Amino acid sequence: MIDAENLTRKFDEITAVDDLTLHIGEGEVFGFLGPNGAGKTTTVRMLAGLISKTSGTARIGEYDIGNSEDMQKIRRMIGLLPENVGLYEALSAYQNLDYYGRFYKISKEQRQERIEYFLKMLGLWDQKDLSAGKFSKGMKQKLAIARALIHDPKILFLDEPTANLDPEAAKTVRDFILELKRENRTIFLNTHLLSEAEKLCDRVGIIKTKLLAVDTPENLTQSLSGIKTVIQLETINDKIIMAVEKLKPGKVEVSNNKLIINVADPELENPDILKVIETAGGRVQLVNEVTSTLEEVYLKYVRGE
Amino acid sequence: MDFENTWNVVSKDFAIFKQKRSIIYALIIMPVAIGIAFPVITFFIRNLSQSSYVALLPVFTALLFWFIILAAIIPVAVASYSIVGEKLEKTLEPLLATPLTDGEIILGKTLSVFIPCILATYLGAVVFMIGSDIISFQNWVTFCILIGLRPSIYL
Numbered sequence: 127m128i129d130a131e132n133l134t135r136k137f138d139e140i141t142a143v144d145d146l147t148l149h150i151g152e153g154e155v156f157g158f159l160g161p162n163g164a165g166k167t168t169t170v171r172m173l174a175g176l177i178s179k180t181s182g183t184a185r186i187g188e189y190d191i192g193n194s195e196d197m198q199k200i201r202r203m204i205g206l207l208p209e210n211v212g213l214y215e216a217l218s219a220y221q222n223l224d225y226y227g228r229f230y231k232i233s234k235e236q237r238q239e240r241i242e243y244f245l246k247m248l249g250l251w252d253q254k255d256l257s258a259g260k261f262s263k264g265m266k267q268k269l270a271i272a273r274a275l276i277h278d279p280k281i282l283f284l285d286e287p288t289a290n291l292d293p294e295a296a297k298t299v300r301d302f303i304l305e306l307k308r309e310n311r312t313i314f315l316n317t318h319l320l321s322e323a324e325k326l327c328d329r330v331g332i333i334k335t336k337l338l339a340v341d342t343p344e345n346l347t348q349s350l351s352g353i354k355t356v357i358q359l360e361t362i363n364d365k366i367i368m369a370v371e372k373l374k375p376g377k378v379e380v381s382n383n384k385l386i387i388n389v390a391d392p393e394l395e396n397p398d399i400l401k402v403i404e405t406a407g408g409r410v411q412l413v414n415e416v417t418s419t420l421e422e423v424y425l426k427y428v429r430g431e
Numbered sequence: 432m433d434f435e436n437t438w439n440v441v442s443k444d445f446a447i448f449k450q451k452r453s454i455i456y457a458l459i460i461m462p463v464a465i466g467i468a469f470p471v472i473t474f475f476i477r478n479l480s481q482s483s484y485v486a487l488l489p490v491f492t493a494l495l496f497w498f499i500i501l502a503a504i505i506p507v508a509v510a511s512y513s514i515v516g517e518k519l520e521k522t523l524e525p526l527l528a529t530p531l532t533d534g535e536i537i538l539g540k541t542l543s544v545f546i547p548c549i550l551a552t553y554l555g556a557v558v559f560m561i562g563s564d565i566i567s568f569q570n571w572v573t574f575c576i577l578i579g580l581r582p583s584i585y586l
Contacts, residue, residue, distance in 0.1 A: 201530045212524055225443050
């Protein structure tokens with residue numbers, strides 16, 4: 127659905143996005159992670175046709191972003207939630223949505239229907255005649271999401287949809303994104319909230335001018351340090367440690383009364399480990415599996431470790 | 432060029448103008464106040480100096496110049512909301528992501544400033560002419576000059 131090849135954007139001497147190659151399938155929720163100034167917003171702006179690319183190519187569906195005729199077609203397919211909501215504060219919530227609906231040639235009845243549907247869904251229907259300037263940040267954000275959806279776009283670009291929102295409003299927005307995911311829309315989500323990416327995204331990409339990694343959150347977390355089995359024992363002694371070390375040389379850490387063992391396939395290896403511990407006289411209280419968090423993966427890539 | 436899109440931009444701007452008191456003042460109160468004040472001033476000049484109608488003509492010509500100044504002031508007040516407002520409220524970015532073309536935006540913005548300004552100056556001019564025609568001239572010469580000249584000044 128979104129295919130970028132060697133997409134690059136330079137601002138004078140500064141390269142904002144360098145050689146980005148990325149393929150996002152239909153119905154996929156793709157999370158774009160990266161620190162401030164990493165090129166996330168620039169990428170979205172290029173893909174939405176707000177700024178031109180310096181080099182490379184990108185296609186949305188079958189249309190090329192470099193071609194101005196194609197760009198008109200792309201604009202009908204995409205919905206954009208920019209970093210700054212950009213609502214007309216003097217106009218009411220209803221007027222704001224209606225204004226945008228007209229550009230997509232949606233009939234009056236259909237506009238009314240859709241505006242009512244979205245405003246009710248996002249809990250803003252009672253405030254439909256209130257000017258957007260009187261809205262709280264969360265309400266504005268929700269209204270801007272409704273605006274991005276008014277023409278039923280196949281592809282949604284969401285630039286930090288939950289930034290600056292209180293936890294409750296952020297959850298409403300997140301739940302709404304999950305709802306959109308069920309409707310099989312392709313969603314390109316810029317965020318620097320890793321927990322959000324983990325909850326919402328099918329795949330994530332980590333960018334810092336260059337794209338550093340792309341994979342599912344699970345694969346990324348496992349690729350960093352593999353899986354660890356943590357075994358809590360009643361007491362720990364050298365005999366037990368030696369026995370486990372013999373089975374898994376160099377993969378064992380000891381912390382208090384816990385053994386932390388790197389395993390490749392926990393289901394296959396854990397029974398053997400436990401058997402060795404039992405034979406050595408250890409009493410197992412608890413067995414846990416831990417993987418590194420997306421945060422660790424993110425920091426590793428972003429710091430270039 | 433899709434004129435429906437252009438008109439949509441214009442009508443949205445009008446809806447915003449309605450909410451902004453400073454624009455309403457600039458569009459209605461200024462031209463009307465000048466339109467009323469000038470005939471009243473000439474009325475007193477004539478009464479006090481006992482001068483003939485012909486002697487008043489240069490005074491009117493001088494006062495008409497104010498309508499040119501008005502033509503410079505009103506669009507500034509209106510355009511600052513119409514164009515700078517979009518930038519300030521950061522509404523340009525989502526607008527550019529719609530199928531609206533640049534030409535449609537520019538034409539829409541031009542019309543949304545041109546239409547209210549031309550109407551406002553006409554309004555002031557009509558008030559001025561009716562006032563001065565009743566008070567002193569009993570003819571429609573200046574009225575015709577204003578109606579003929581005004582659009583060329585804006586364009």
